[in-house]
Amino acid sequence: MANIDLRPWREERRKARQNQFVTILAIVAALAAGAGWAWNQSVQNQINFQNARNTYLEDKIKDLDVRIKEIQTLRQQREELIDRMNVIASLQGDRPIIVHIFEELVNATPEGVFFSSLIVNGTSIQISAQADKALSVSDFLRNLDNSVWFDNAFLEVMESIKDGQEVVGHKFNLRVTRANPLKNEEEDS
Structure with a gap:
């Protein structure tokens, strides 16, 4: 029993x-x-941090989109103002031209020619007039062609005015293009 340990x-x-x-x-x-x-928790914190960054960036992008729209409207308004200024400048530049046009019309009109109507459409001038002689009509066309303020004088219609069998005058319509020699001088300078 020595081997048993109790x-x-x-x-x-x-x-x-x-x-x-x-x-x-x-x-x-x-x-x-x-x-x-x-x-x-670390992963959740990183996700929350990234979501906060995304939200911040989305808010900034929305703000920038609003600013971009404002800039686009300002650019459009600027272009409209520039167009208006160009129109006003061209009108201001054309103001003295009408004086020269009328002066040249007076100088180019021979005796015996009387205007019925004068219609200006852009650079085109439509003239309806009467003349006592056919020679006055041709002189008028020649004078318009020789003027530096007019180009391309073209007789469209010419009718004789009769009193019985006798021709007492001529009605005519002509078209002429307005030129601007001042502009050509500026471009040459």
Whole structure:
């Protein structure tokens, strides 16, 4: 009986090792759960941080879109103002031209020619007039062609005015294009 050990220390040692194993297992499980929870919190914090950055960027993009629309409307208004200024400048530049046109019409009109109507459409001038002689009509056309303020004088219609069998005058319509010698001088300079 010498080989039988009846002391309970082995049993206690086994229980102590088992308790130690369970304790270590519980600590490792708790540490693993803690590490998993910490990793999950870290990932959630990164996701929340990225979502906050995305929201911030989306807000800034919306603000920039509003500013871009404002800039586009301002550019459009600027272009409209520039167009208006160009129209006004061209009108201001054309103001003295009408004086020259009328002066040249007076100088080019021979005696015996009387205007019925004068219609200006852009650079085209439509003249309806009467003349006492056919020679006055041809002189008028020649004078218009020789003027630096007119180009392309063209007789469209000419009718004789009769009193019985006698020709007392001529009605005629002509078209002439307005020229601007001042503009040509500026371009040459």
